[in-house]
Amino acid sequence: MNGNQHLFIPGPTNIPEPVRQAMNIPMEDMRAPDFPDFVSGLLTDLKKVYRMEAGRVFLFPSSGTGAWESAIQNTLNSGEKVLMSRFGQFSLLWVDMAERLGLDVDLCEVEWGKGVPADDYKSKLAADTSHSIKAVFCTQNETATGVKSDIAAVRAALDETGHPAMLFVDGVSSIASVEFEMDKWGVDLAVSGSQKGFMLPAGLGILGVSDKALEANKAIGNSGMNRCYFSFEDMIKLNDTGYFPYTPATQLLRGLRVSLDMLIEVGMENVWERHNRLAEGVRLAVAAWDGCELVSRGPEWASDTVSAIYTPDGVDARDVISAGFYKYNTSFGTGLNKLMGKAFRIGHLGSLNPVMLCGALSAAEMALTDAGAKIEPGSGVAAAQAHYCATTPSK
Amino acid sequence: MNGNQHLFIPGPTNIPEPVRQAMNIPMEDMRAPDFPDFVSGLLTDLKKVYRMEAGRVFLFPSSGTGAWESAIQNTLNSGEKVLMSRFGQFSLLWVDMAERLGLDVDLCEVEWGKGVPADDYKSKLAADTSHSIKAVFCTQNETATGVKSDIAAVRAALDETGHPAMLFVDGVSSIASVEFEMDKWGVDLAVSGSQKGFMLPAGLGILGVSDKALEANKAIGNSGMNRCYFSFEDMIKLNDTGYFPYTPATQLLRGLRVSLDMLIEVGMENVWERHNRLAEGVRLAVAAWDGCELVSRGPEWASDTVSAIYTPDGVDARDVISAGFYKYNTSFGTGLNKLMGKAFRIGHLGSLNPVMLCGALSAAEMALTDAGAKIEPGSGVAAAQAHYCATTPSK
């Protein structure tokens, strides 16, 4: 009765009504004779979002973390060397997983606020004349810091050094929201999840796999890491018949059908453009708030799907988040790991529009004020409004 | 995919999630043996919202307009004199209905922006020593102008003149949102509808009826106006068994069960207080907008459920509404009748919170700007924020 709960975390994102309607269903038989056509359409259309023609897309009943694990288990061997970088909680967790799964991680530590160090990667690749590096890992969008990385630059580094390593991309909070080009960028394994740009509840780990990665999987065969739930082999075998190796999350698949229809109808370029337009309003608002600043260190690193915002000195970001939640029915993203208490995050991906973000910015302004920040009420909203007023297309 | 559609019309209002869930149901048998207990609970609890102990509440499958008609058909005779006042599109329509149903309307014309003229009513009642006036009609909240009227003052006028006329109140956009006291104010017929403070879809006309009005209905018997669908007699007969004289809108009744639970749990005084608090923020915003002003002529007339806002000279309110709809996914109320083009309306009743209203005000500021108004972006939002920041309770 106290109105909508406002969700501005960087995923799960707000679900469009048609997707919500599509998930309001009785259960169905995942072995029904008409199920394969349905599955086949999903897998085909996912490739359009991933911007890939060859290769495959896998849908696991898991979170994106599961798709991370699948990518590694199926194409790499314990002890193999991989190149990674760490600049936020999610890139950190991927490194942790790689190490726990037995990979030999050549790690670039990067200041939180910046992203994948393409130049450092290039140097390391150039130096690796024996091609001992089997894969290069990139977190395209570090959800914890609101930082985007330049995947094309990493591709260029690989190409320019003539290095054959596979390119792994964590696109959980970027794919289906901001520019991602599987084929054009030569990505081999691209991880996503249902609860971000796909505008669904959590529960589907999505993994794009290039032909090269599929070859790596074949080559590794039984000699690789133990795997069963996340194995490519089982998935390929059953997907080729239109089914899954175990009970799929059909409710999410029905929702995915509708979200794919929406994405494809609008066109990925327009989806990316909208995210950029909405993000810019948030950044202008942050710039207007005295004492606040983005965690991302410069426009080239600023993410279009989430902004992590340092609170002014002396203002605990946890108080901002708490006021948002308890007083203004608004959920912001918390500061993770070393950003705890120092930053809060506004997710601006998925199904959103300018008025929702003006609401979010208002909530942030009020919550900042409650937490002791001396910002001018309405200052950020005004800056965002000017931008949205000038750039929003009329239907 | 472009985010929520924002609804800031003065009804239908935003539906709370638990109410929406409760309406997501298969159909049921409205003659089931356990249905009477369900109906009986609804009718009992509606009285708590109406603040009445004796009398009855009727639920018609209709809009509020149907409940208007029922009130008249069942208690008055063609040719009988009634006292009415007209100061907006909805009071105008009620007068029109009364005349078409054959009543002899003694009409007070009032400047749009003010409400029921209690003093004029009192004079007329005092002068009516023969008690030819059978009923006094009041629009408690004129939805077209955002004006509230003082029902207690009309009650006082009746009491002080010792006049026995029945008191009819149109509470469509006030009951369940702002103060309404059926018993305390001696209201005899009080009309409401599901799609306002009850936070449901349109489709239920709700009518509170005092014992005195039930007596009037009995007295009139078959000699009164023709009626069948809206007759009290049929409804009483069936309601007393726990059923309805024709198929009820069970889906809405299931939703009503939940909205009544919410209203009663929170307490009507708290519901009224919340509406006042939210409304005040909107009024402060309007005051901050150069060239805009409320249609209501002074704080004593300002409604807590809807604000009608004059646009600045030269700014067509239809352009504001159109920009809101086509550019900002936001629906504002249009200017009705003589306010067409001159005013737009922001509904602020039902399930709402400060952040939603900051969004609405942002949409209004952008749309006003698009329509040519020279308001300062963020000015209204800032004023509202200050108020909400200071007054919103923490959960």
Place this chain on the structure above:
Amino acid sequence: MNGNQHLFIPGPTNIPEPVRQAMNIPMEDMRAPDFPDFVSGLLTDLKKVYRMEAGRVFLFPSSGTGAWESAIQNTLNSGEKVLMSRFGQFSLLWVDMAERLGLDVDLCEVEWGKGVPADDYKSKLAADTSHSIKAVFCTQNETATGVKSDIAAVRAALDETGHPAMLFVDGVSSIASVEFEMDKWGVDLAVSGSQKGFMLPAGLGILGVSDKALEANKAIGNSGMNRCYFSFEDMIKLNDTGYFPYTPATQLLRGLRVSLDMLIEVGMENVWERHNRLAEGVRLAVAAWDGCELVSRGPEWASDTVSAIYTPDGVDARDVISAGFYKYNTSFGTGLNKLMGKAFRIGHLGSLNPVMLCGALSAAEMALTDAGAKIEPGSGVAAAQAHYCATTPSK
């Protein structure tokens, strides 16, 4: 947790999933600029279901009873003579309404179990050389007895006697389910409701009106019965702009959009055929039950949308209904008025299939047994199965 509640009353009917999904929505602005196109499409497509080209269809936020009242109020005058017949609870109620609204009813009493006496109507029309009969009323499907009437025969009676009376049809439980031909049969006013063949919740009264009836409405003008909520004039004026004279039940309209799409895609002839096919299975089952028989007196009267079934001597039909409800999660229709205790009803209209009806028949067999009937378990189901097995098309 105890499984589905089974609904086999003759309305509300089971809601198809796509319709249910379409009603799972937030509220919307019924004055939005894109609303008229939506409304216009509904009104156009309703005519396809009614099988009419000229004339109009009105949608009232009411039950079907409201549409009955609208038909009378708008085209007839108090004191005018109408020809009616009474052979069940719903034809009885319509007569009651006509009398209460002041019509002079020339009433044919008919044995319950038969329908409109076309021959008697013809005699009376032939005798009415002064054309004092202004309208002829027919209940196409008497929901209480499971009896259909022959509307084409009544049309023929009018034509053959050269009588100009209007033809009123109560099609609440027939339109959108069984053959109905507004134009071909020369029907002037045809009443329906959302909760039967349209497969929606209750809440929309639907009224088809011929050009001749629209003329009658114009001719009667202000001199006719008092009316406002159900007046044609207001509805026409606003419908012509794409809106309604008061807040429409938008949630139901969104559901109606989908049910119309379904009906039109399948084709009305196929909808009618399916209802016949399903009904025949129920009738075969009843024939197989020792001591049970249909209330309808012969196949020519048997309704394809509902079967009323006499229980064997000594078996109280209320016990059958009670066992169905409390023991088998199944709602059957009760015996109304003089059928109370003697008959129960199985609704077989709307969204249904053979397996649902086999379930209903199983529930009936178990409930009959519990109530003391000596029927052979499975006997009715076996008869229905044989029919369904032979006649059900494969998708």
Place this chain on the structure above:
Amino acid sequence: MNGNQHLFIPGPTNIPEPVRQAMNIPMEDMRAPDFPDFVSGLLTDLKKVYRMEAGRVFLFPSSGTGAWESAIQNTLNSGEKVLMSRFGQFSLLWVDMAERLGLDVDLCEVEWGKGVPADDYKSKLAADTSHSIKAVFCTQNETATGVKSDIAAVRAALDETGHPAMLFVDGVSSIASVEFEMDKWGVDLAVSGSQKGFMLPAGLGILGVSDKALEANKAIGNSGMNRCYFSFEDMIKLNDTGYFPYTPATQLLRGLRVSLDMLIEVGMENVWERHNRLAEGVRLAVAAWDGCELVSRGPEWASDTVSAIYTPDGVDARDVISAGFYKYNTSFGTGLNKLMGKAFRIGHLGSLNPVMLCGALSAAEMALTDAGAKIEPGSGVAAAQAHYCATTPSK
């Protein structure tokens, strides 16, 4: 428009309406401050369904297969010996997984139609004086054959031989439906999934873990199998704060809250009794069908959650399933692996009642007839009706 789709596969099962309503929600913040209380309540109540007091329950965003994998990865080492048995597609798949994960499987091959060979297990355990067998695996309910196994007997075998091996149980299609006693039977790892007795969509792998198994996990530490997504350590660390190590499937958790409430309110013993009662009706029907018989070899093996049914000689079970699907809107379970074409399955677990099963049996009878079986129509339904009529409690 052609009525409900009937779902009689052994999972996903039919979803109760309150669970469906609870999943019709916007997304929420899985790091909200009030989330831990919610999670904690779920984990506590899951233990009531598992009938355990100590130990833990884990909820993975996965299918049940994922929980299988987690059980193995966290408590066993590659090369360790385990005792397993194979008598259907799902026990077969678990063996396959164990082998692929590197376990040394001591395998008992059992005739399909029987279950875990407790006597053979006992002999092997007795012979294993060095305690090289680290775990004993039991499929409590083999979903492919409709066979239940006696877990208490396996417990007795362990106790009587004084063998310390852990006891692993696949309870995917038994837990929350039929008798399962984690503590009483000394089960160490018990796998389930959301889409069976929990009456939810697929997407949650549920794993009950005894203190002994938690100890095994600690003992194994980093020396065990590679694991990350399904690791106990991460889950324990985050669950202890009320959160999850990655984004949980909140929509399913909200549904789980309601299904747990329903299960606990009814009481597990009553849930088990209802499943037995419903299953018995299906078995009586199968016995009445000429030429059909259960795959389970005798009543002691017959499962209360699913019946696998051999079709008569010469009747291809795929034709039965196909007719069910395409002609009768009914999904039956297919014959898996060596049962392909020879058997079809009727799932009778989850939210069900006698009338639903009479519908299922009618569909089966019609589909069998269409496929060429010479069964008597209605014969099975009659047998089931007699049972349900005699045993169904009245509400």
